[in-house]
Amino acid sequence: MSHVEDWTIRRLLQWTTDYLAECGSETPRLDGEILLANACECERIELYTTYDEKAPDSVRDSFRSLVRERARGVPVAYLVGKREFYSLPFRVTPDVLIPRPETEHVVLSVLEKNKEWEGTGAVQCVDVGTGSGVIAICVARYIPNANVLAVDISEAALEVARSNVVAHEVQDRVELMRSDLFANVPQDAVFDVVVSNPPYISEDELANVAPEVRCHEPREALLGGVKGSEVIERLVPQSADHLRPGGCLIFEISPMLEEVACQIVAGDDRFGPPVVNKDLAGHARVVEALRQ
Numbered sequence: 603m604s605h606v607e608d609w610t611i612r613r614l615l616q617w618t619t620d621y622l623a624e625c626g627s628e629t630p631r632l633d634g635e636i637l638l639a640n641a642c643e644c645e646r647i648e649l650y651t652t653y654d655e656k657a658p659d660s661v662r663d664s665f666r667s668l669v670r671e672r673a674r675g676v677p678v679a680y681l682v683g684k685r686e687f688y689s690l691p692f693r694v695t696p697d698v699l700i701p702r703p704e705t706e707h708v709v710l711s712v713l714e715k716n717k718e719w720e721g722t723g724a725v726q727c728v729d730v731g732t733g734s735g736v737i738a739i740c741v742a743r744y745i746p747n748a749n750v751l752a753v754d755i756s757e758a759a760l761e762v763a764r765s766n767v768v769a770h771e772v773q774d775r776v777e778l779m780r781s782d783l784f785a786n787v788p789q790d791a792v793f794d795v796v797v798s799n800p801p802y803i804s805e806d807e808l809a810n811v812a813p814e815v816r817c818h819e820p821r822e823a824l825l826g827g828v829k830g831s832e833v834i835e836r837l838v839p840q841s842a843d844h845l846r847p848g849g850c851l852i853f854e855i856s857p858m859l860e861e862v863a864c865q866i867v868a869g870d871d872r873f874g875p876p877v878v879n880k881d882l883a884g885h886a887r888v889v890e891a892l893r894q
Contacts, residue, residue, distance in 0.1 A: 609662060612653045614638060618669055625673040633678050634669070640682040641665035675814040687736045690743065692766050697758035698734040699823045704854065705799050707887045709740045711852045711879055712797055715890070716745050719794065724749055728791075728844070730783055730798040730837060731755075733823060735763030735776070737797055742772040751791075753781040756822065783833075784840040796841040798853040804830030807858075831862045838891075842872040845893035852890050860886035867891045 615634050622630035639646045641664040642657075657665070668681050679685040679700045684693055687701035688709055694700055712727070719725055725748040729738035732752035742750050752767075754760050760778050767776045781787055803824045808816060815824070826833045834853070841851045851873065855863045860878060867876040872894055879888040 608656075610654050610656055611638065611642075611649055614657055614662070614665065615649070618665075621669070622672060626675075627672070633672055636678050636682060637668040637672060638665055641668060675817060677814050677818055680818065688740045690736075690740065690770065692734050692736055692739075693762060693769065694734050695758075695762055696818060697756065697820060698762050699799075699819055701734060701736045704881055704887055705737065707879060707881050708737055708797060708799060708852060708854050709744075711888050711890060712737075712741055712795060713744055715795065715850050715852070716748075723747070725795065726793045727751070727795045727797060728753065728784075728787070728793045730796060730841075731800050731823070731833075732763050732778075733759050733799070735766045735778075737799060738763070738776050739766055739770050739772055741797070742775045743770060748775065750776045751779060751787070751793075752776055753779045753783075753787065755780065755782045756820070759820075759823075783836055784844060787844065789843075791844055792846050792849075793844055794846060794849050796845055796849070796851045796853075798837055798841075800833040800837055800853060801826040802830050802834065802854070802856045802859055804828065807856075829862075830856065831859055831866065834859070834863055834866055838866050838870055838873070842870055842893060847893055849893045850890055851893070852888060854887060855889055857885040857887065860889075863889050 618634035619631045622633050627633050635646050639649055641661045671681055677700055679694050680696050684691055685701050688706050725745055727741055727748050728751040730753055732738050732754045735752055738750045738752035741748050752763060757780055760780055764778055767773050801824055803826055805828050808825055864876045867873050873891040874894055877890045878886045881887040
């Protein structure tokens with residue numbers, strides 16, 4: 603970037619969009635805007651009010667560093683340390699998966715199920731594999747009478763979740779616990795709903811996912827095992843152990859695991875027939891099953 607005196611916000615965005623496109627970004631303009639807004643310490647919309655202003659040296663230096671990392675494939679969310687999910691901002695780090703729109707369908711499924719429970723008292727929920735805490739926090743925010751136990755095997759992930767719990771002021775109704783699925787959950791704990799976005803990518807699939815996912819997001823939060831369904835195979839019976847009769851298991855799946863996931867649920871006679879909810883693209887995304 604020579605002639606630094608000519609580098610306005612407009613030119614920075616134009617140059618960066620072209621550069622990131624050449625580097626393989628699928629959303630180069632959006633990436634550039636998010637990174638520049640971060641360097642400017644402003645909201646994206648504010649960039650357009652200063653479009654023809656010259657960017658200060660400090661902003662250019664910070665922005666250049668961010669763009670360099672993005673060109674290496676580092677996800678934008680990790681570079682700026684945050685990601686929006688279900689209209690709420692969340693802190694993210696390389697210790698947790700980056701929240702994705704597909705997972706919002708899990709939250710939607712819980713909110714729909716909650717309509718059946720309104721007026722019945724507090725809703726007891728457990729979020730298994732909470733990661734950054736997005737599902738647990740959304741449940742607590744949008745279901746005022748919900749108490750949520752959020753568990754994860756990773757202490758580093760729980761630290762991220764803890765910061766998000768505090769930021770969204772739900773620490774009085776969201777408890778965090780380190781646990782491999784239900785291993786450390788008291789045996790007599792009973793819940794109205796078990797919700798989870800478990801690891802569900804197979805080893806073969808992981809080798810073919812986008813490099814920025816495979817190389818930067820936590821492997822243990824992605825890989826479900828050789829087949830991809832191994833964690834689900836453990837999650838289903840353990841959930842049945844902790845759900846009250848009439849309670850519901852709700853978990854995210856890969857569309858490619860729809861048949862297998864339904865077979866796993868159907869194989870446990872403590873659950874009724876599984877119901878599959880699809881995302882906006884028509885792909886199987888969420889499995890629901892009622893505890894008999």
